[in-house]
Structures are given as C-alpha cells and as structure tokens.
Amino acid sequence: MELTATTTIRKPPPKVYAFWRDLGNLPTFMAHLEEIRTTGDRTSHWSATAPFGKNVEWDAEIVDEAPGETIAWRSTGKADVPNAGTVRFVPAPDGVSTEVHVVLSYDIPGGAIGKAVARYFGEEPHQQLDDDLRRLKQVMETGQVVRSDGAPWGKRARKEFPQRPAQPLSDSELAKGADA
Amino acid sequence: MRANTWAGRNKVEVRDVPDPKILNDRDAIVRITSTAICGSDLHLLDGYVPTMQDGDIMGHEFMGEVIEVGQGVDPGRLRVGDRVVVPFPIACGACGACAAELYSCCENSNPNAGIAEKMFGHPVAGIFGYSHLTGGFAGGQAQYARVPFADVGPLKIESDLTDEQVLFLSDILPTGYMGAEMCDIQSTDVVAVWGAGPVGQFAMDSARVLGAAKVIAIDKEPYRLQMAERAGHTPVNFEEVDVRSRLLELTGGRGPDKCIDAVGMEASHGSAHIHAYDRVKQAVRSETERPHALRQAILSCRSGGIVSVIGVYGGFLDKFPAGAWMNRALTLRTGQCHVQRYMNPLLQRIERGEIDPTRVITHTLPLDQAERGFEIFKNKQDHCEKVVLKP
Ligand SMILES: NC(=O)c1ccc[n+]([C@@H]2O[C@H](COP(=O)([O-])OP(=O)(O)OC[C@H]3O[C@@H](n4cnc5c(N)ncnc54)[C@H](O)[C@@H]3O)[C@@H](O)[C@H]2O)c1
Ligand SMILES: [Zn+2]
Ligand SMILES: [Zn+2]
Numbered sequence: 001m002e003l004t005a006t007t008t009i010r011k012p013p014p015k016v017y018a019f020w021r022d023l024g025n026l027p028t029f030m031a032h033l034e035e036i037r038t039t040g041d042r043t044s045h046w047s048a049t050a051p052f053g054k055n056v057e058w059d060a061e062i063v064d065e066a067p068g069e070t071i072a073w074r075s076t077g078k079a080d081v082p083n084a085g086t087v088r089f090v091p092a093p094d095g096v097s098t099e100v101h102v103v104l105s106y107d108i109p110g111g112a113i114g115k116a117v118a119r120y121f122g123e124e125p126h127q128q129l130d131d132d133l134r135r136l137k138q139v140m141e142t143g144q145v146v147r148s149d150g151a152p153w154g155k156r157a158r159k160e161f162p163q164r165p166a167q168p169l170s171d172s173e174l175a176k177g178a179d180a
Numbered sequence: 181m182r183a184n185t186w187a188g189r190n191k192v193e194v195r196d197v198p199d200p201k202i203l204n205d206r207d208a209i210v211r212i213t214s215t216a217i218c219g220s221d222l223h224l225l226d227g228y229v230p231t232m233q234d235g236d237i238m239g240h241e242f243m244g245e246v247i248e249v250g251q252g253v254d255p256g257r258l259r260v261g262d263r264v265v266v267p268f269p270i271a272c273g274a275c276g277a278c279a280a281e282l283y284s285c286c287e288n289s290n291p292n293a294g295i296a297e298k299m300f301g302h303p304v305a306g307i308f309g310y311s312h313l314t315g316g317f318a319g320g321q322a323q324y325a326r327v328p329f330a331d332v333g334p335l336k337i338e339s340d341l342t343d344e345q346v347l348f349l350s351d352i353l354p355t356g357y358m359g360a361e362m363c364d365i366q367s368t369d370v371v372a373v374w375g376a377g378p379v380g381q382f383a384m385d386s387a388r389v390l391g392a393a394k395v396i397a398i399d400k401e402p403y404r405l406q407m408a409e410r411a412g413h414t415p416v417n418f419e420e421v422d423v424r425s426r427l428l429e430l431t432g433g434r435g436p437d438k439c440i441d442a443v444g445m446e447a448s449h450g451s452a453h454i455h456a457y458d459r460v461k462q463a464v465r466s467e468t469e470r471p472h473a474l475r476q477a478i479l480s481c482r483s484g485g486i487v488s489v490i491g492v493y494g495g496f497l498d499k500f501p502a503g504a505w506m507n508r509a510l511t512l513r514t515g516q517c518h519v520q521r522y523m524n525p526l527l528q529r530i531e532r533g534e535i536d537p538t539r540v541i542t543h544t545l546p547l548d549q550a551e552r553g554f555e556i557f558k559n560k561q562d563h564c565e566k567v568v569l570k571p
Binding site for chain 2: 127142150
C-alpha cells in the first residue's frame, strides 16, 4: 500500500527538515507511532501504537538524505510490517514556506497484524497521513498539537468521532489521559 | 460551573459542567462577565449545522477577565487580570491564512479539520461553541471558558467602556462591518441589507459610516424595521410589498448598487409556495439551505454591483440564480468574519462615538435563563433583537 500526502508549512525548508531528521519528533504528530529511538547515525528503532497492532516494532535506516531537501528511510531486518518512506522539502512560491511531500509504503502481511493495520487505515487510508501532516504543521507553526474539549487527545481526533461533548474534561478524565 | 448546552434539536439546557482547564500552553481561562446569543446559535439550535452533540456548550460571543494563562502565553501580550473581548474564530496567528489576515480560515486551530475538509473542500478555523465541524470547542455561554491562542485573539479593554459597549466586538459588529467593507462602498451607493437582526443592523450602520448615500433595511418584523428606521435607514417590509419593485422605486429603477445578505440559511419567503418548496427540501435534508434572501439580493442588485454575504450557509442550495450573477457581471463576496482584523479599528470607532453597539440590546438575562433567551430571540417575542446573558 502506498500513501501520499502534502502540506505547506510557514517555515523555511532547513527548519522543517531538521525537525523531521530528528526522528524522535515523528511520534508527536504521526498517530500510529509510539516512539522512535535513534540507535546510530542513520539507524533507529520504531514502535507503533496499539491500534496499529500491539507490540509492532521494527528497525529502520535512512537510505538517502540531502540536508534541507529530502530524507528517505526503510525498515530493515524482519519487520512485522515492512515499510519505507520518503519526504521532500520544497520551497513554496511565497518564499517563506515549505511544501512537504510525503510518500509512505507498507507491505501489509496476512494474519492478525495485517488485519489490524488494514483496520487502522480504514477505507480512506490517505486520511491518516493527511491528519499526521496537519499535526506536523500545527507543531511547527504553533508549537503544539491543538486540542479542544471535544477532541482533547490531539492525535486521536478522527478516531473519536462522534466525540465527547464540547465541554471541559473532569479532573478524572484529564488524569486518565488519552487512553481513558 | 454553569453552562448553556445543546440538548438536541430545538432544546438548550443550562447544566453543571466541569470548570475549564489549560490544555495547550498558549491557552488562557477567562471568567465570563457578559455573553450573547447570536443568530448563528439559532442555526445550531434548529439542527441545521451538522456534528452538534448533546452537552456541547454553546456561545461564541463573550468577554471577561483572564484568570489563568498557560506557560506559552507571552506576558507582554496577556496577563491574569486583563479584561478582554474574545473573537469567535480561533486563530493561531502563524499560518498562511492568519498571515493573510483570513483568521476564520486559520489552518491550525481546528482539531477536526479533516472532517471540515470533507464538508467544505478545505478546512475552516476552530470556532467556540459551534459544532464539532469547527473543532468541538466549548463555548462562552458559561461562567468560564478556555481560550486557545490567547496571545493572538483576545482584545484587551483598557478604557472604562461598559461590557455592553464592547461585547459585540467578539462577532456581530465586525461581521456587520465586514459585510459593508466587502461592498467597496462609494459615496453614491445605495446599499440594501436583507435581515434587520443584530448583524444586519450593524451592517447598515457600517455602510453609513463607510459613506453610503442611502441604506435600505429589508425584513418582515415591524419592530426590527422600526429599530433600523430610528437609526436612519429606510425600511422595506417583504411581507407587505414586493421587494424588487420597492427597491427599483427607491433607486430610480437602477437597483441597489450593493446588496448585503445578513439572513443566511433559514430565510423565510413572502410567497408561501416558494417557501414551502425549500422548507420541504431542507426538512428532508436534500437541500441544506433556504436561500430566499440570497436569491433576491442577486436578482435585485444593479448590473456590475456587489453582493456581500455574511448570513451563514452550511451546505448546498437549489435554484442559485447563476444566470443573473454571470450575465450581469455581479461580484459575490463572503466569509465567516475575520474578527481579529477589525477589533482594534472598531474599538476606536466606538470610543469616538461613531458606532453605538448598545442600540441593538433589548434583553439582559441571567445565564440560567438562557433557554428563555433563545425562545424569545428565535420567536421574535417581546420585541427581542439581541439578548445579553450575565453568568
Ligand atoms: N459571517 C459571519 O461571520 C457571521 C457572524 C455572525 C452571524 N452570522 C449570520 O448572520 C445572520 C444573521 O444573524 P442575526 O444574529 O442578525 O440573526 P437573526 O436571526 O436575529 O436575524 C435574521 C433576520 O432576517 C430576517 N429574515 C428572514 N428571512 C428574510 C428574508 N427573506 N429577507 C429579509 N430578511 C429576512 C428575520 O426576520 C430576522 O430578523 C445569520 O445567518 C448568522 O448565522 C454570520
Ligand atoms: Zn455570532
Ligand atoms: Zn492560523
């Protein structure tokens, strides 16, 4: 399965590139990622969140990079869900912004994990990536993923529809956090 | 705290709900001193805006005192104790739309942008108390509200103007003003305004302030037309006269140079069978609008004129007079108001006495009587024009 998405961010390409190249930042806006640990100059260890399939983890390596312009990576070894990605950072015509173009590809396996991944992406798989990039834009332009009372947990907004009512969270709801 | 909530179609209910808390670093919490009911709330009440949920706190016109700020709020911009008016569109101040001062199209403030995009092609900004399509933000008909991007939107009031004088900077005064501004008013212009609700009244006042030669008010409620007339505008009752002929008469056969739709999706029609056509289609949801005012504005406007739409539409409409629009070189302009753009200049106009926003207030009620406020405002009872609620 191949997904593409694009957004424009009002920051120059080197800034957006640097944020993405620090792979530990990706889980702040990509809904299916729990954590990325850097294990070497070009290598890293990725773990996915539960909706993507419990305990799905893999190693990855950067296979190509041009500072300020592009980063490409792919999973290595025996990944449960072999995957690869490329992101290009292109100066926008306004002279201040960056067009971010992302391509992700997944080899969806059979079995339980394959089913979980398919369910995660649903009928319109690109939506997940669109939402990821919207959050990347929020983080780069405003500092954080934006939260509302109806959609308080940022990364999960779409999955929560219909949402909790647009009224403040109780202390216990807030304490329980996103997994409540 | 107490808050007025949506409780299903045609029902609001004041309930006890948790107090708001800081969720993002640039949030502030405001203790609300005055809040209002808007014509837009009626579209929500009547169930014409999708994605409302039972328990959603309503209200997008409010002001009060800052009682808490997040750690990301620049103290040079906003502090605890400041008295502020809060604009209804939530805007980040940093995206491309905000840079272009298109605050109601902010690209970052709506956590449900993906849903809004499905409906509108591109997403729209978050709005307080205005469905989950615009973010699921709790509204301001409450004792307290959480205000995101508090370092961007809220306007500090440092003079001793009353709440009533500045409250409407949150929405309807800038909205009416934008409606007039979009008309590029010339000193020779006759401007016709459909709807003599609070938004229409401010569109009329703004058209005059911007130099229009004559301003015409079109509605069916005699008391609202009288209110417009007292402010110096020319009333036309669409239930008593044929609007198009009357407008021709008032303009020497030219038609108004500029037309403002301040009615929106729930217009009524002087002619019962046409109203019934759209009413039925709207009820079965095959058309989401009853666009009588918009159609009439387009047909009435002089060739080459501007039709400025500030009445709210949500979806799709039938029998759009594309022929009149195209063949007579009309310009259509519209938008949810970019309130942040107008707050400061309009505050100055209020201070100079050029506009008196208090003239539309007919009722002031405690928040606990919000339900009654909605009822009289919606049903035009007791000569109701605008309801201010006190939490
Ligand atoms: N663009 C924005 O940012 C923005 C902001 C606030 C409100 N609004 C919208 O502005 C509109 C008016 O708001 P309001 O608070 O004044 O509401 P309101 O309901 O008090 O006023 C609407 C008026 O239109 C009149 N009307 C109905 N059908 C008509 C017709 N065919 N011709 C002429 N008049 C007709 C009604 O009698 C009423 O007086 C609403 O659609 C509201 O959602 C838009
Ligand atoms: Zn309003
Ligand atoms: Zn913005």
